[in-house]
Amino acid sequence: xGIVVIPNNLDQPTAALLAATxxxxxxxGPYDAKFKLLELEDVREEKRKKVMERAKDIMQRWTAxxxxxxxxxxxxxxxASEVGRIVSLAPEVEGGPEAxxxxxxxxxxxxxxxxALLRTGxxxxxxxxxxxxxxxxxxxxxxxxxVTVLADGDRVGDMIVRELLRRGAKIDYVSKxxxxxxxxxxxxxxxxxxxSKRVDLKTYLATHAQVRQIVPDKLLNKASELKNKIKETxxxxxxxxxxxxxEEIPVSQLFQRLNELDNVAGIVFDGIVSQRLLDLxxxxxxxxxxxxxxxxxxKKPTNIIVKTLDELK
Numbered sequence: 001x002g003i004v005v006i007p008n009n010l011d012q013p014t015a016a017l018l019a020a021t022x023x024x025x026x027x028x029g030p031y032d033a034k035f036k037l038l039e040l041e042d043v044r045e046e047k048r049k050k051v052m053e054r055a056k057d058i059m060q061r062w063t064a065x066x067x068x069x070x071x072x073x074x075x076x077x078x079x080a081s082e083v084g085r086i087v088s089l090a091p092e093v094e095g096g097p098e099a100x101x102x103x104x105x106x107x108x109x110x111x112x113x114x115x116a117l118l119r120t121g122x123x124x125x126x127x128x129x130x131x132x133x134x135x136x137x138x139x140x141x142x143x144x145x146x147v148t149v150l151a152d153g154d155r156v157g158d159m160i161v162r163e164l165l166r167r168g169a170k171i172d173y174v175s176k177x178x179x180x181x182x183x184x185x186x187x188x189x190x191x192x193x194x195x196s197k198r199v200d201l202k203t204y205l206a207t208h209a210q211v212r213q214i215v216p217d218k219l220l221n222k223a224s225e226l227k228n229k230i231k232e233t234x235x236x237x238x239x240x241x242x243x244x245x246x247e248e249i250p251v252s253q254l255f256q257r258l259n260e261l262d263n264v265a266g267i268v269f270d271g272i273v274s275q276r277l278l279d280l281x282x283x284x285x286x287x288x289x290x291x292x293x294x295x296x297x298x299k300k301p302t303n304i305i306v307k308t309l310d311e312l313k
Contacts, residue, residue, distance in 0.1 A: 003038070004035075006018070015040065016040075019037045022037070086111070086115065086118065087099075089140075090134065091134075092129060092134055093126065093127070093129065093134050093136045093137060094114060094126075094127050095114065095125055095126035095127060096114070096117070096118055096123035096124060096126070098123040098124040102124035103144060103145045103146070104144055104145060105124055105125070105140065105146070105147045105148070106124060106125040106126075106147075106195075107125070107126055107127075107128060107137070107141075107147065107149045107150065107164070108125060108126075108127050108150050109127065109129075109130065109151070109152055109156070109157070109182075109183070110127055110128075110129060110130065110184070111129075112182075113127060113182070113183040113184045115184070116183055116188075116191060117150075117183075117191060119188055120191045120192060121188070126140060128164075131163050133163055133164060133167060137164075137169070138164070138167050141169045141170040141171070142169075144170065146172050147169070147170050147171050147172050148171075148172065148173040148174070148175065148195065148198055149161055149164065149171055149174045149175070150175050150183050150191075151174060151175070151176045151177065151183075152176075152177050152181070152182040152183055153176055153180055153182065154180065157176055157177070161174055172200065172201060173199065174198065174199060175194050175198035176204075177194060202282065202283075202303070205303035206299075216241060218241075218242055218243035219241065219242075219243045219265055219266045219287065222239055222266070223239070223266055223268045223288060223307075223312060224312045227268075227312045230268055230269065230270050231270060231309060232270060233270050234252075234270050235249070235269065235270055236248070236249050236254040236267060236268070236269030237267070237268045237269065238257065238258070238266070239264070239265055239266035239268070240263050240264070240265055241263075243266070246261065246263065246264060251270060251271040254269060254277070255276070255280065258277075258280055258281065258284060258286075259280060264284055264286055265285075265286060265288065266286065266288040266289075267286060267288070267291075268290045269290070269292070270291075271291055271292055272292065272293055272294070273289055273291035273293070273294045273295060273306055275295070275296070275297050275298060275299065278299075278306070282304060287303070287304060287305065288305045289304060289305070289306050289307075290309060291306075291307075291309070292308065
């Protein structure tokens, strides 16, 4: 008596026919024999069952993971909507709980403005406490990738921006409330709209006449020294922020060289100050332009001092 195992990869009808044929055998050599089918095992079906069970396990784990992520996302959204609390950041300096940890910062005037932003869900905010801005606020701006000032729609709002600049604060964007309105009076949705309409610092300076950049005395003094040297020469002198001469060039090359350089703070030249030159100077952050005369200019950037040679001392 023995057991014969016959592995095969036949389809079911052919395998059944093979089994029936084996059962019909009655002799093996000189001996009587009898074959009886004990079992048919479909290995492929077993493998499919194992694959199916494994697939169910993977799907179950995947679904659980996705649910965990959704729960975490909902938690984060919920945290973002929570009203933050005012915290003390330094002596006489208050702000939101993320004012120091966030890589971006919003600056407002007073405690009421601070409360309004926290009510909107903005926690990376600090208050200047008026125009007398603490040095801590100035230092904090230099630790941030992006700083936005939300100014009230009055003269004081402009004064705070001007004082921040005078003290050397880093400002990337400014958004000013509508005329006569203060940030503290705005609804949360209005504050979000105010932020979405912010402009970069250069654009703000160009459109708000009350805010001007300070022209260093060294720059003005050097321009005055060059007054007589430049007259009737058709030459231009480019100065750096310290009043040092970068380059002396013919007036015909002025626009091209200004477009190529990035450290020009002052221009003194024997020529006409045009709108085209002013627009380029605005883009290049030039602080002082002195020409033989001023041409037809419709828009004069407020962050650039423009004079004629005769107006210099």
